[in-house]
Amino acid sequence: MTEMPNDNCNETLIGLEIHAQLTSLKTKLFCGCSSNYRGHNPNTIVCPVCFGLPGALPVLNKKAVEFAVMSAIALDCKVSERMFFFRKNYYYPDMPKNFQISQYDYAGGVPLAVGGNLFIEAGRRRKKVRISRVHLEEDPGRLVHLGSIDKSPYTLVDYNRSGIALLELVTDPELKSPKEARILLQKLRSILEHLGVFDGGLEGAMRCDANISLVGGTRVEIKNISSFKEVERALSFEIMRQKDLLQKELAVKRETRHWDETRRITLTLRTKEEEHDYRYFPEPDLVPILITKDFIEKIKEKMPELPEARIRRFTVTYNIPNYDAKVLVSDKALADFFERSVKLYNNPKKVSNWMMSDLLRCLYENNLEIQESKMTPENLVEMIRLIDGEVISGKIGKRILPEIVSTGQRPLQIIEEKDLVKIASREALEKIVDRVFKANLKAVNDALLDEKAVHFLVGQLMKATKGKADPQLANKIIMEKLEFLKAEKSP
Ligand SMILES: [Zn+2]
Structure with a gap:
């Protein structure tokens, strides 16, 4: 993983x-x-x-307006009463009609909504980031390159994506680090998912452009950051590039750069075009849209529970720490998984502990989202119950969890196949302890004098049983045997 610059880049502004x-x-x-x-x-x-x-004429999807208005309300925006669409003219192979139907906030245009806020956690502080506008536009087609954009011998185009409804949100340049940018996107994703309008697990469903400027430099735009996982990397690279130029007293050019995901660098795409280059004008094929108060009120009435309210509910209803609740709710699928697990097994703290530690680590290491993994609430709960019932040790639980995540196999099946059932019989354990003592005579002698050396023997026993020994019983037997040896030795 690339090293990220630290958070306190006070000289950086990102929008x-x-x-x-x-x-x-x-x-x-x-x-x-x-x-x-x-x-x-x-x-x-x-x-x-x-x-x-x-001759083809567009007809506006009413549900898209409803979803966009719902999102705007969730972001505390002011929804416009009357809006219309504009043509943004440009020639590019992803847009065969040579214009994109979008919205514009000049020349009499108003976007769907303006002036919202999004709160993010910046260190220990809650930080307000202003949303200057929210609007609707159509997605262009998708260009496909072989390898990186500047080396590809050809460009393919797929218009299946063209015309997909896009919600565009613009923030003020108030973010101070790549990390804050990532947190904002994660937060936005969670809000849109809770509204039920968006699924961030789909490839390319959330993309972003970023403008970034360093004190003493100029504004550079980075295009085509295809996922919010990439945003931190792209911005970190760009900050380093600009810092390097400034240190050498070279000018940072005002331009648009492309984020090359494969090589993890930004490349000059074009020098920055101006708004007037797009020759915006009102879309004559669509009538102005009136958004009535009644329409807005109806949407407000059916607003689902939003992340902030859900975090509060998690801490009150399930009595889990605020931090845990925030992590779980930061991803709707994760929060849903938690609630489904708690329905099956009424010990929220235990479920949350397993999710917060082992499950999240395993997902992170495999670069998986919970819904992409094969772990189900049923399997997680079955595993916890096997530990509760002393069929397996917690250690074995930790060991089989990654396997459940990758194969979806039932925990019971895994432990039976791999013979991982806990050894809790005194007789069996005593025999193994005898073997361990015989093989480690020096350690046994050390343990007689120094309690610390006992850990080594416990470790050897766990190794001999592949972690299956009941830890408490094993400890007890080892201590008993040591006491017995001590008594034998003393005159
Ligand atoms: Zn169509």
Whole structure:
């Protein structure tokens, strides 16, 4: 893993332009094509509107407006009463009609919503980050390169994605580190998932552009950061690049750079285009949209529980620490997993402990999200019950957990197949202790004089039983035998 610069880059200012697909919609933003485009053959989920063929007319998806308004409310934004769409003109192969239907906040345009907030944890502080606007636009098609963008011998284009509803959110440049940027995206993801409008587990569902400037430098935009896992890396690289230039007293050019995920560097894409280059003008094929107070009120009435409220509920209802609740709720799937487990096994603290330590570590090490792993609440609970029932030791629990995560096998099946049932019979353990003592005569002598050396013998016993010995009983037998030897030796 690359080294991240430390958090206190006071001289850095980062603003994000986030694009989140409204993945819960059934259809695209302006046509009836399915919005479930992933995993299909290229250019098969398309129609004349997606392609922008002459005569094709867009029709706005009302549900998309509802989802966008819901998101705007959750972010404390002011929803506009009247809005319309604009054409953002540019020529690029991902956009065959040569313009993107988007929104604009000049020339009489208003975005769907303005002036919101998002709170993030920055160190021990709660920090408010302002959302300057939220709007709706269509996703362009997807360009596919062989390897990195600048070396690829060709570009392929897949229009299945074109016309997918995107929620664009722009933050003020108030973030001070790559880490804060990642935390903000994670928080936003959790909010949108709790609203039920978005699934961040889908590849490319949340992408972002970032503008970043260092004191003494100029604003640089980084495009195409394809996941929020990448954002920290991309920004860290860019900070280092700019710092290096500034140290050498070289100018940081105002430009747009591309994040190359494979090589983990940013590359010049183009010098920064100006807004007027896009020749924005109102989209004549769509009528203005009136968002009535009644429409907003109805949405407010059916707002689901949002992350902050859920964190509070977790600490009150389940009596788990605030920190645990925050970690669990930072990922909706994780929080759902927790609640389903607690329904099966009413010891929230124990479930949360297993999730917070071993399960999360295992997911992190394998770069998996909980929903991508094969762990189920049923299996986690079965494993905890086997430990409670003293069928296996906690140590064996820790050992089989990664296996459950990767194979989805039932814990009981794993321990039976691998013969991991706890050795809790005194008779059996005594025999093994005898063997261990015989093989480690020096350590036994040491242990007679110094209690610390006992740990070594316990360790050897655990090794001999592959961690299956009942730890308390094993300890007891070892101590008894040592006492017996001591008594024998003393005159
Ligand atoms: Zn279509």
